[in-house]
Amino acid sequence: MKPVDRRSFVHPGHFIRRLGHRLSIKVAAAIVGVAALVLVCAGGMSLWLVLGAQMRTVTALHQLQAATAAERILRFVDELESHLRWLIAPSWSSTNEDDRRIDALRTLRALAPVSTLRLLDPQGQEQLRVSRLGPDVAASGADFGRTDAYRAARRQGRHVGPVYFQDGSEPYVTIHLGGASARQGSVVADVNLKLIWDIVAASHIGEAGRMLLVDDAGRLISHPDISLVLRRADVSALPQVQAALASSPSGDGTSLVAGRDLEGQKILSAHARLPSLGWSVVTELPRAEVLAPVYASIRLSIVALLGGLTAAIVCGVLIARHMIRPIETLTAGAARIGAGALDHRITIAGSDEFAELGERFNEMAGSLQAERATLENKVAQRTQELARANQAKSRFLASASHDLRQPLHALSLFVDELHANPTRERRARLNDKLAEAVDSLNGMFDAILDTSKIEADAIKPALSRFPVAPLCDALRVLFAPAASAKGLELEIGSSGLWIESDALLLQRILQNLMANAIRYTDKGRVALSCSDHDGQLTIAVTDNGPGIPTEMQSDIFGEFFRAPTPGQSGERGLGLGLFIVASFARLLNHTIGLDSAPGRGSTFAIRVPIVSPVAEPLPAGGLQRHASFGQGRHAAVLGDDPAARDAATGLLRSWGFDVREAASPAELESAPVDLLIADADGIAAGGVIATITAIRVLRPALRIVLLTGQTGAIQPREACADIDMLRKPVLPIALRAAVTKAMAGPAGP
Known part of the structure; x- marks a missing residue:
């Protein structure tokens, strides 16, 4: 026996692992897997669509038949x-006995389903009976007036009695018809339901579908198998009959009901109610017949899946065999280029994607060669740009530090002077100076906060329709004192048109433009005008200031830019006003225009869409009536800073609220409170959200406004998603707007 060479023997497991690492096997497996997934998904989707279409078709057919x-x-x-x-x-009283008898016989002859007719006088006494099944009877005196059927017919106009079987054969029903007035009589008719049975029994759905008629107790009135009707079969236990009896009297079944027929076969059913008769029409179709097209589609899909997998396997093997050699060439070339041989070039014969990929590798190698030569220059250029950016930031911080110190220094001096008990006149002037310094600080902080919000993409415009006239009036009131203090002529135009924008963001844009115009104008006038053209309202702010050189007009809307204005008096600001204007205009999709030249002033214009009015603006008298909108309401101020609580309390009381102060939520447990002003920085135990959530559990109808100096630290949850959060320092007008919104909205989350 020849010995076995163990070196030529390969273990099956090792061979399978080697095959698993081959790219061709992976490509073939991927192609087969994707093809199988696509075929399975397509087959499943097709089956789902076929099943849905079949069920909709059968449902519509059932409902139509019923x-x-x-x-x-x-x-x-x-x-x-x-x-x-x-x-x-x-x-x-207007007819005699003979006329009534003749009319009754004619009616009986004309109405084949009627077997017996009874004419009752207005008192319910039978005066005539004509029948196909027996002799005619006149003035029998039978009293129907005390029967429930007679009373229901006189009250409702018609009463349909229960189905019964005369002599155990055909089904009958008795119909009582009452006269419309007390002077009219009544008629009672025994009706043979064979014609109704013909209607129901003759209806067919599909190949094996059928229809049956049941009364309100679930007993068969009509069925294709008449023996079931004659035996008075009770089918109320069938699910399809229960669904019909439980449905609303005025509605038909909107979906199929699964159930079993009297033979135990699975069926799908629809129904239609006859509320005036107390009957229901129920259709039945075997489930196997409904799903037959689905089963056929499943068989077809399996055949298509097997054929598709076979084709995918063949294609995968062929594609994998032709992919290996070009990929190996690309792999070797990429390794050499990656090792630093940027002068190496890959050559692949042909014009297919692999050849194109080799060309792209060659182009990449050439680009890397060129890029290496310029990389150091680019690094140096980027370093210089970063240095310039750091310098600009440093200049801004230095400028902002200087500008912020001025009002703070003034505030400290004014406070010291107030401590020295000045005269009443001097104290009034000091109060005005204090207000000016605080307004200056608020303006600087607003600019810095707006800039940070813009950079964080935290401002989302809320568009609405509103008249432009109140906005112009507010600007006139806001800037008249500043213009008068500098001896400038202030002209504020107006318009009766309505516009679509974010009212707050548009007001901030115009405030910044007006503030810049007054700041940089030493004499002359500052004007705001409105003009409309092509469905747009142009709001322009014009000044007689020094003007802006052409070479600077592309930079003035940049961040931290402050134009040099030799000899210009007054503060220059932080260089953020026009940056905020441009950013807000971009958010609102409004166009900003500039027309300026040195020595002849500047005009900034913003274009806003004109819309039709949606409501009458609130008149001045209405605004005055709402000055104390908190009358009769209870508010609470929560926080651990007594000075802050006292300030907020005084403001709320000026608006008419009955206010209670509290350092912790426990102090408010028994107090009547409609509105809560909570200082988030003063809530320690459990965190802000946990405290607010606990308050909401006890007082779900409480309106809450939250004050915080934190930036992005508070994330609302479901329990407090409706809470307005105001960033400190808070202006009284901002707090007033938040309180008004909270009190006008629905209570609670």
Whole structure:
């Protein structure tokens, strides 16, 4: 026996692992996997669509068949009723016995389903009975007046009795028709339901579908198998019948109901109600017949899946075999280029994607060669740009530090002077100076905060429609003192048009433009004008200031830019006003224009869309009536700083609120509170959100306004998602707006 060479033997597991690392095997497996996934998803989607379409079709067919049968039954009964009402249309006293008998016989002859007719006088006494099944009877004196059917017919106009079987054969129903007035009689008709049975039994759905008619107790009135009807089968336990009886009297089934028929076969069913008769039409179709197209689609999808997988395997193997050699060439070339041989070039024959990829590698190697030569220059250039940016930031910080110190220094001096008990006149002037210094600080802080919000993309415009006239009036009131103090002529135009914008952001834009115009104008005038053209309202701010050189006009809207203005008096600001103007205009999609030249002033214009009015503006008298909008309401101020609590309390009391101060939530447990002003920086235990959430659990209808000096540290949750959060320092007008919004909105989250 020849010995086995163990060196030529390869273990099956090792061979399989080697195959798993081959790219060709991975590519073939990926192609087969993707093809299988696509085929399975497509087949599943197709089956889902086929099933949905089949169910919608069957549902529509069932509903149509049931509604059609119900309509035909109602029409059958309505036609009988219309003929029978002719017998009682005239008053009882206006006809004699012979006329009534002749009319009754004619009606009986014309209405084949009616087997017996009874004419009752206005007191419910039977005066005539004509029948196909027996002799005619006149003035029998039978008293129907005390029966429930007679009373219901006189009250409602018609009463349909329960279905019964005369002599154990065909189904019958008794219909009582009452006269419209007390002078008219009534008619009672025994109606053979064989024609209704013909309507229902003759209806077919699909190949094995059928229709049945049941009364309000779930007993069969009609069924294709008449023996079930004759045996008075009770089908109320069937799910489809229960669904029909439980549905609203005025509505049909909007979806199929799964159930079983009397033979135990699984079926799908729809129904239609006949509320005036107390009956229901129920359709039944075998579930197997409904799903037959789905089963056929499943078989077809399996065949297509197997064929697609076979084709995918063949294609995967062929593609993998042709991919290996170009990829190996690319791999070797990329390794050499990656090792630093940037002069190496990859050559792949042909014009397919691999050849194009080799060319791209060659272009990359050439670009890397050129990039290496210029990389050091680019690094030096970027370093210089970063240095210039740091210098600009440093200059801004130095300038902001200087500008912020001025009002702070003034505030300290004014406070010291107030401590020295000056005269009443001097104290009034000091109060004005203190207000000016605080306004200056607020303006600088607002500019810095607005800049940080713009850079953080934290400002989201809220567009609305509003008249432009109140905005112009507010600007006139706001800037008249500043213009008068500098001896400038202030002209504020107006317009009766309505515009669409964010009212607060647009007001900030115009405030910054007006403030700049007054700041940089030493004499002459500052004007705001409004003009409309092509559906746009142009709001322009014009001044007689020094003007802006052409070479600087592209830079003035940049961050921290302050134009050099030799000899110009007054403060120059932080260089953020026009940056904020341009940023807000960009958020609102409004156009900003500039027309300026040295020595002839500047005009800044913003264009806003004109819209049609949506409501009448609130008149001045209405504004005055709302000055004390807190009358009769209770407010609370929560925080651990007594001075801050006292300031907020005084402001709320000036608005008419009954205010209570508290250092902790426990102090407010028994106090009536409609509005809570909470200082988030003064809430320690448990955190801000936990405290507010606990308060909301006890007082779900409480309106809350939160004050905080933190930046991005508070994230609202579901329990306090409706809370307005104001960043400190808070202006009284901002607090007033937040309180007004909170009190006008719905209570609680």
